[in-house]
Amino acid sequence: THPQVGPTQCVGPDYRSESQKPIATVSTEVKYETVVTLPQTPQLIALLTKIRDKNTERADFIFYSNRIIRLLVEEGLNHLPVVEQTITTPVGRNYAGLMFQGKICGVSIMRAGEAMEQGLRDCCRSVRIGKILIQRDEETSQPKLFYDKLPEDIAERWVLLLDPMFATGGSAIMAVEVLKSRGVPEERILFLNLIASPEGISNFATKFPKLRVVTAFVDQGLDSKNYIVPGLGDFGDRFYTI
Numbered sequence: 001t002h003p004q005v006g007p008t009q010c011v012g013p014d015y016r017s018e019s020q021k022p023i024a025t026v027s028t029e030v031k032y033e034t035v036v037t038l039p040q041t042p043q044l045i046a047l048l049t050k051i052r053d054k055n056t057e058r059a060d061f062i063f064y065s066n067r068i069i070r071l072l073v074e075e076g077l078n079h080l081p082v083v084e085q086t087i088t089t090p091v092g093r094n095y096a097g098l099m100f101q102g103k104i105c106g107v108s109i110m111r112a113g114e115a116m117e118q119g120l121r122d123c124c125r126s127v128r129i130g131k132i133l134i135q136r137d138e139e140t141s142q143p144k145l146f147y148d149k150l151p152e153d154i155a156e157r158w159v160l161l162l163d164p165m166f167a168t169g170g171s172a173i174m175a176v177e178v179l180k181s182r183g184v185p186e187e188r189i190l191f192l193n194l195i196a197s198p199e200g201i202s203n204f205a206t207k208f209p210k211l212r213v214v215t216a217f218v219d220q221g222l223d224s225k226n227y228i229v230p231g232l233g234d235f236g237d238r239f240y241t242i
């Protein structure tokens with residue numbers, strides 16, 4: 001009953017002409033320099049098609065979500081500082097390379113954000129991971145901090161904040177306030193998510209102009225229950241419920 005909305009684009013390998021490429025809905029463009037959207041490649045669009053489909057069963061939902069999470073983490077790592085490092089190869093030649101500078105940690109917003117922890121561990125061996133639990137207060141209907149466990153030295157680290165669905169941004173804003181209260185400057189936080197809403201992005205960019213967001217896709221908007229549309233439904237339910 002709802003019309004197809006959102007920008008469409010021909011998506012396919014470069015050696016195909018535009019008329020040979022299928023048309024797909026791609027991410028809405030956003031105007032903030034701090035928001036990085038993953039390249040809208042055929043791979044990414046196909047993975048998102050799998051996880052958005054209401055008929056995709058749980059095992060496939062987990063498998064394809066994990067692939068997108070991996071892409072997000074790999075892109076997120078590109079936003080960390082690096083320094084020059086020259087090494088010598090086994091054939092005695094030098095190679096002018098780079099190494100990461102600075103310590104990192106992950107912080108997941110429970111419960112859905114915990115689904116992104118493994119993807120981070122797969123890329124960063126023995127990475128420290130903290131957790132924040134924020135839930136809606138029944139009385140005020142505002143987000144409320146229920147629990148946090150964060151590395152003691154978090155103020156010295158870069159933080160990869162993990163939450164797959166970036167809807168109104170209410171929980172994420174509260175999570176960032178917690179991180180800032182522990183001494184993490186905004187510019188050392190990267191917020192990784194699979195699907196964002198334009199509302200969440202602009203709320204965030206206004207409040208935290210130096211914080212970077214890495215997202216796979218910016219969707220059309222929110223429905224009356226603050227679900228992202230077209231979205232994928234409740235991420236936590238689809239990932240964790242058998």
Ligand code: URA
Nearest residue numbers: 165227228233234235
């Ligand atoms: N959280 C979800 O899991 N899905 C949405 O659409 C919004 C928030």
